[in-house]
Amino acid sequence: MIAGVFGTANAQLIDEKDVTVTMDLQPVLQLDMTTANQLEFVFDDINEYYAGITNYAATILKVSSTVSWDLYAVGRSSGSTADGFWDQQIDYGSDNTNAINQLPLSLLELRQSQPNSGAGVATGISDYSAAFSPNRSPSAGNSLFTNPDGSITPPTADDKYIGGHAGTSGVAGDDFMPGGSYMTQTGTTSDYYYAMDYRILPGLPAIFPNAYSADGLTAQDIVTTTNDAGNYAEPGVYTMYVQYVLLEDQ
C-alpha cells in the first residue's frame, strides 16, 4: 500500500540550458553626400545677371538613420566680411560708394527634388521644394536658411528644413522623418534621397532680389538692406559654404 501511494509521486526528468542574447542597437545617423568640392557661379554675361545661373542636381543627399531624424541646410561663411554675409576674396573696380560688398548668405537658392513629408507643424515655408521663381517675381520660397550670426543653429518652426522639422511631437508626419535608409527604398522618389539644385539670381542691377530672411518675411536684397536705391553688389570674388546637418529629431 505504501508503494502504491508513493508510486504516483514519480518525478519527470528534465534538464535545461539557457542562451541569453544581448542586443546593442547603437544609433546610426549617416548622410552620404555626392557633390563637387566647389560650385562656381561665374557671371560674365549680361544674360546671366538677368536669368541667373542654375546648377541642377549638383548635390545628392542620401540618408540612412536608425532613429527619427531632421535634415536641414544652413548657409555659412568665415565672417571675414561680416557675420551672415559672403566672404569677399577680391574686389574688382574702383570701390564705387554704391558698390556693396556685404552679400547676404540667403541669396543662394536651393531646390530639393522631393517635398518634405515630415513638416506638418511648419508655420512658414517648410522646405525648398518650390520651383525656382521667374526672374521678375522675387520669392522667398527657395532662399537658403541662415542664422544672423552665421552659426549652425537649427531652423525654427518658421524656417525651412529639407526633411523633418522643429519639435518633438512624436506624431508621424508632423516634425520628423522616421528611421530608414535610401538603400531599401524603391520607386522614383524617396524621403531618404534628395537631389539639390542651386541657383543664384543677381538681377540687374545686381541686388539679389530673392534673398530673404530665414522665415521668408523680410527681404534681404541689397537695396532693402542698405535702404539705398542706388546700391548694387560690388564686382568681385565671393565665397561661402552650405552645411547640411542630419540630426536626431529635436
Added chain:
Amino acid sequence: MVKKLVSLMFVLCCNCITAQIHCGSVSIVPNSSVNQIVVFDDTTKYIGGITINSVTKLRVKVEDKTIVDPLCSWNLKMFIENNSGAGTPIDEWEEITNYGNGAGRNPTIGLLQVRVRNSCSTSPADNTFRNFNDANDILDIITDMLPITNAGSCTLNVNGPGSYLTNYDEFNFDIDIRLRPGARFNPGIYNLNIRFRLEENI
C-alpha cells in the same frame, strides 16, 4: 522489527521521490548558460542583419534505467523569457537601457530568429529560421508524446534513448540565431533569454 519497518518505509519514500518515470537520466551537456552580445553599429548590419551560427550546441544524453523501460523517450522545446515580471510588455525585449530619443518603440520578440539543425535533420523544423511572437510562445524541436523513434535511424523525430557520444548526428543540435532589426526600433541595449528544456516523455 519496528526498526526494520521504519527503514523499509524510508527506503520506499526516498526511492519514490527521486524515481524516474521511464528513463534513467536526461541531460544537456554542458548545461551552463551562454550570453551572446550582438552589436549593431552601422547601416549595413541594421539592414542586412547579423547571423551567428552555432551560438551554442545542445548535446543530448538520454539513458535507460537499469531495468530497461521500453517507453523511455524524450522531447526538446524552446521557451523565451523577457523578464515580464518586471513589467516588460509580453511581445518586447527586456530594456536594459535606451539611447537618445529613439525611433518609436522597443524591439519586438519576433525580431529574434532561431534555427536548429543537425546532420540527420531529426527536427521537423530543421534548418529553418523561426521566431517567437511573444513570451508565451513555445517552439518544439522534438515534439512530446510522439511514437518512439530509436537512435541510429538517422531520421525524423529520433527520441529514443541515446547519446551525442554514440549518435552525434542525432543527439547534437546546433543553434543559430539571426537578428535583422531594420530601422524601426529605439536604440538601446536589450535582453532576451532562450531556455531549452529537455524532458522525458511521460
